[in-house]
Amino acid sequence: MKMTKVIAAAAALMVAGSLAACSGGGGGGGGGNDAANCTNKITKTDLPVVTLWAWYPNTELVVDNFNKDHDDVQVCWTNAGAGGDEYDKFQTAISAGSGAPDVVMLEADRIPTYQIQNALVDLTDLGYADVKGNFSDGAWKDVSVGGAVYGAPIDGGPMGMIYRKDVFDKYGITTPPTTWAEFEADAQKVKDAGGPFFADFPANQPAFVTALLYQNGAQPFTYDPANGGEIGIDLNSDASKQVLDYWAGLVSKGLVSTQDQFTPEYISGVIGGDYATYLSAAWAPGYLQGAGVGEGDDAGVWATAPLPKWDPSNPAVNWGGSAFSVTSQAKDPKLAAEVAFGVYADDASLKDGWENQIIFPLNVNVLNDPAFVDAKVKFFDGQQANKEVYVPAANAYTGMTYTPIGQYFYTAFTKQIAAIDDGSATGSEAADALQADVVKYAEEQGFTVK
Amino acid sequence: MTITLPARRGARPRRRSTGSRQNLTGWLFVGPFAIVFLALLVLPLGFAFYLSTFQKALIGGTKFVFLGNYAKAFTDPSFLDGVSFVIRFSLVLIPVQMAISLAIALVLDMVTTRFARFSRLMIFMPYAIPAVIGALMWGFLYSKNFGPIADFFAALGTTGPDFLSKGLIFWGLMNVVTWQWAGYYMIIIYAALQGIDPTLYEAARIDGASQWQIILRIKIPLVAPSLVLILVFALIGTLQFFNEPKILQQLAAGAIPEDFTPNMYAYQQAFTLANYNYGSAISFALGAVVFICVYIFLFATRKRGSFLS
Numbered sequence: 073m074k075m076t077k078v079i080a081a082a083a084a085l086m087v088a089g090s091l092a093a094c095s096g097g098g099g100g101g102g103g104g105n106d107a108a109n110c111t112n113k114i115t116k117t118d119l120p121v122v123t124l125w126a127w128y129p130n131t132e133l134v135v136d137n138f139n140k141d142h143d144d145v146q147v148c149w150t151n152a153g154a155g156g157d158e159y160d161k162f163q164t165a166i167s168a169g170s171g172a173p174d175v176v177m178l179e180a181d182r183i184p185t186y187q188i189q190n191a192l193v194d195l196t197d198l199g200y201a202d203v204k205g206n207f208s209d210g211a212w213k214d215v216s217v218g219g220a221v222y223g224a225p226i227d228g229g230p231m232g233m234i235y236r237k238d239v240f241d242k243y244g245i246t247t248p249p250t251t252w253a254e255f256e257a258d259a260q261k262v263k264d265a266g267g268p269f270f271a272d273f274p275a276n277q278p279a280f281v282t283a284l285l286y287q288n289g290a291q292p293f294t295y296d297p298a299n300g301g302e303i304g305i306d307l308n309s310d311a312s313k314q315v316l317d318y319w320a321g322l323v324s325k326g327l328v329s330t331q332d333q334f335t336p337e338y339i340s341g342v343i344g345g346d347y348a349t350y351l352s353a354a355w356a357p358g359y360l361q362g363a364g365v366g367e368g369d370d371a372g373v374w375a376t377a378p379l380p381k382w383d384p385s386n387p388a389v390n391w392g393g394s395a396f397s398v399t400s401q402a403k404d405p406k407l408a409a410e411v412a413f414g415v416y417a418d419d420a421s422l423k424d425g426w427e428n429q430i431i432f433p434l435n436v437n438v439l440n441d442p443a444f445v446d447a448k449v450k451f452f453d454g455q456q457a458n459k460e461v462y463v464p465a466a467n468a469y470t471g472m473t474y475t476p477i478g479q480y481f482y483t484a485f486t487k488q489i490a491a492i493d494d495g496s497a498t499g500s501e502a503a504d505a506l507q508a509d510v511v512k513y514a515e516e517q518g519f520t521v522k
Numbered sequence: 523m524t525i526t527l528p529a530r531r532g533a534r535p536r537r538r539s540t541g542s543r544q545n546l547t548g549w550l551f552v553g554p555f556a557i558v559f560l561a562l563l564v565l566p567l568g569f570a571f572y573l574s575t576f577q578k579a580l581i582g583g584t585k586f587v588f589l590g591n592y593a594k595a596f597t598d599p600s601f602l603d604g605v606s607f608v609i610r611f612s613l614v615l616i617p618v619q620m621a622i623s624l625a626i627a628l629v630l631d632m633v634t635t636r637f638a639r640f641s642r643l644m645i646f647m648p649y650a651i652p653a654v655i656g657a658l659m660w661g662f663l664y665s666k667n668f669g670p671i672a673d674f675f676a677a678l679g680t681t682g683p684d685f686l687s688k689g690l691i692f693w694g695l696m697n698v699v700t701w702q703w704a705g706y707y708m709i710i711i712y713a714a715l716q717g718i719d720p721t722l723y724e725a726a727r728i729d730g731a732s733q734w735q736i737i738l739r740i741k742i743p744l745v746a747p748s749l750v751l752i753l754v755f756a757l758i759g760t761l762q763f764f765n766e767p768k769i770l771q772q773l774a775a776g777a778i779p780e781d782f783t784p785n786m787y788a789y790q791q792a793f794t795l796a797n798y799n800y801g802s803a804i805s806f807a808l809g810a811v812v813f814i815c816v817y818i819f820l821f822a823t824r825k826r827g828s829f830l831s
Binding site (some may be wrong): 156159160163164166167188189274275276300301330332335336337340341344476477479480483486487489490493494516517518519 | 579580581582662665666667668687688772773774775776777779780790793794795796798
């Protein structure tokens with residue numbers, strides 16, 4: 073009896089002890105703050121370290137360039153996922169109060185979402201004045217909320233229309249359409265002759281459709297933190313309804329596809345010639361090339377043209393683009409700001425970025441550099457894509473206003489676009505439903521909706 | 523037999539001492555499990571429930587609403603649509619899954635060649651494949667451009683059904699889940715069948731029973747308890763449906779919105795929108811729904827008298 077008790081006690085202690093050892097050894101995972109978990113190698117180990125989350129394909133090279141050029145701080149980089157994956161982790165780290173990196177890569181449309189949670193640091197007094205002239209006003213507006221700057225712009229997504237020359241030639245389209253009316257007419261022409269879809273209207277790219285709304289003069293959101301809990305939501309204005317009705321018409325007439333983008337399905341369709349055009353941004357050629365487009369039978373058939381407009385006075389629009397923000401969990405905000413403004417800002421990194429079509433840099437030194445502007449892009453069979461399409465679009469861009477409930481807005485918009493795509497709602501109905509949905513959510517979150 | 527009394531020197535009577543020593547031994551054995559159980563199950567559940575009694579707004583902060591979130595959940599169309607979907611899904615999926623598993627188990631029970639053993643392994647294989655891999659694989663198989671289904675129909679000259687479209691996603695998901703789980707249930711039923719006394723079959727054959735009558739009157743009633751068991755597990759699992767729709771959502775964002783199933787809705791609320799309070803409330807609300815459904819099911823299948831009838 074006594075021995076059994078002793079054995080039982082010993083077994084209990086052993087199991088409990090090994091469990092504790094398990095938890096002790098395995099801890100520390102998933103945090104960007106642990107400097108020993110860098111993907112890149114830091115050689116100057118006695119310098120202070122700033123942690124960074126970014127998903128550019130060439131981030132390692134960029135970070136190595138920064139670390140080589142700087143003797144006061146080193147960057148420790150991890151890839152915490154691309155897009156939504158990183159945002160979910162960042163959001164969890166914010167809610168938990170720890171685990172966020174010092175500097176985080178954010179797309180401009182997400183910045184207000186984190187700013188309102190006081191998760192980002194205002195960079196106005198942390199080096200903004202020194203780099204102000206390096207980016208256009210539109211670029212700064214995108215990363216600002218109210219009057220304060222919350223991000224260092226890196227790249228943008230000025231929009232254009234990528235099209236297949238072979239499809240256009242085959243169906244007798246001599247010049248790419250410049251207005252949406254021409255676009256529809258050309259789409260009908262191609263369909264009547266038995267051709268492929270003219271474009272794609274995906275449910276999973278609400279940012280793309282939002283840009284189209286802006287192009288028609290819609291002002292979906294207004295928000296200024298100085299006004300406290302006030303927020304402006306206008307998603308069913310006439311301009312928005314016009315755009316959504318137009319696309320609902322294209323879908324119902326079978327002129328455009330409804331395939332989700334950034335899927336293998338879509339890429340194989342692009343390669344196979346299922347879409348005559350790809351309305352996209354300046355980062356699209358890099359993305360397509362990385363996915364294998366333009367390598368096989370479809371090499372040399374691609375060209376790009378400015379995005380069609382309703383009216384020549386329509387503003388230039390932007391889809392995507394990213395910035396580096398300093399988080400409020402940064403141990404040394406000044407050093408973190410130096411990193412945010414310094415990484416991907418040196419000539420070597422920028423050159424690698426645009427030559428390999430990884431980013432469309434917003435730095436005006438590059439935008440004014442003839443090597444960049446006059447570059448003959450291989451994906452477009454030698455066309456000077458930057459000069460003709462993307463640089464003018466970037467220069468004409470004056471920025472968009474984003475909303476602190478952007479995450480919910482995109483989910484709600486995806487639902488409505490899906491309804492348009494399967495024919496269960498017209499464009500106007502979708503716009504009204506979207507407005508009601510987003511206003512309800514904003515009011516639940518305590519905002520006063522104007 | 524003589525009983526010697528212990529020396530009374532202020533010590534406790536032997537009986538109670540043995541008892542309390544036995545109690546202590548028992549507690550020590552249970553100890554590690556109890557620590558883990560408390561720390562990893564009871565405490566998080568308690569914390570989640572505590573969270574669910576608050577409401578958080580971006581403007582205005584957190585306030586205590588006790589059951590306010592639950593009232594909101596049970597009138598939330600996203601949650602109710604999700605619940606309706608998983609219930610409909612369970613009502614269709616579980617009978618089909620059970621029928622398939624039962625049929626295969628019965629066949630494998632009757633056949634005793636090496637082929638039978640090989641088939642058992644092959645049918646069980648999909649269960650060994652991680653759910654995520656299986657779902658991704660099926661996503662590619664359903665592909666319109668390079669999936670075999672599309673190729674098959676193209677060879678016939680028509681376009682095949684798009685299982686990733688809004689209309690057919692129900693069947694697409696059902697197919698993936700059945701493929702993954704039929705083998706697992708089949709093994710359990712097969713083990714139960716192996717446990718039946720073969721003399722019962724001899725007796726039945728002597729009485730002139732056909733193979734079908736043996737199956738319907740002997741085998742199935744005798745594996746009924748195992749059937750009920752796996753049906754309960756299947757019901758609980760299917761009502762909490764999350765893996766497959768979340769993975770396939772990457773390929774079919776239009777057909778599978780964020781609130782497709784209650785568990786996905788809870789995930790979206792908690793991790794994408796940072797509404798941890800409402801997300802916890804939805805999880806508990808789903809738990810309540812599961813509890814009610816399982817209770818109804820167990821009540822409906824309770825035994826009436828002798829199980830051999």
